Amino acid sequence: MIIRHTTIVTAIGELTLVADGDALTGVYFPGHWHPPVADTIGPVVEADTDPLFVAVRTELAEYLDGDRTTFDVPVRTAGDAFQEQVWAMLRELPFGETTTYGELAERLGDRTLARRVGQAVGRNPVSILIGCHRVVGKDGALTGYAGGLERKWRLLELEGALVERTLF
Numbered sequence: 579m580i581i582r583h584t585t586i587v588t589a590i591g592e593l594t595l596v597a598d599g600d601a602l603t604g605v606y607f608p609g610h611w612h613p614p615v616a617d618t619i620g621p622v623v624e625a626d627t628d629p630l631f632v633a634v635r636t637e638l639a640e641y642l643d644g645d646r647t648t649f650d651v652p653v654r655t656a657g658d659a660f661q662e663q664v665w666a667m668l669r670e671l672p673f674g675e676t677t678t679y680g681e682l683a684e685r686l687g688d689r690t691l692a693r694r695v696g697q698a699v700g701r702n703p704v705s706i707l708i709g710c711h712r713v714v715g716k717d718g719a720l721t722g723y724a725g726g727l728e729r730k731w732r733l734l735e736l737e738g739a740l741v742e743r744t745l746f
Contacts, residue, residue: 581620586635589642597630601654605705607725612701647673649707664698668708674737676714
């Protein structure tokens with residue numbers, strides 16, 4: 579069995595995990611903005627019987643308990659060239675630090691790409707492990723998050739990132 583998925587319960591709610599072989603390829607919240615197509619995630623498996631899903635669940639629990647700042651499980655993405663550039667920058671963003679869409683666009687060489695960067699961030703298939711929650715608006719305020727602003731705020735609070743809590 580190569581491509582497969584499972585659902586786990588975490589401190590921030592239920593998450594659907596998708597894997598292909600030995601790599602995690604998706605972490606999705608209920609109501610995720612860009613969920614995977616059902617026929618692309620393979621059969622459902624029990625999380626307890628799959629070593630990769632056991633490792634992901636363990637690392638997520640440690641992270642959400644404040645005992646982990648990086649993830650060791652293998653992750654693989656399959657976006658277009660632009661998305662992969664943005665996701666690579668997100669992978670480099672350290673625990674507890676934030677950036678803006680404009681700053682990421684500047685790093686790509688063109689500040690006018692901020693909206694396109696936002697689209698790529700919103701399509702990040704591996705939420706939490708690839709820290710898209712660390713991207714905030716230009717004024718430091720919380721902006722959209724596939725898991726909802728409450729979860730985004732909780733993740734940033736856990737990491738000690740100073741972010742303005744807006745109404746949500």
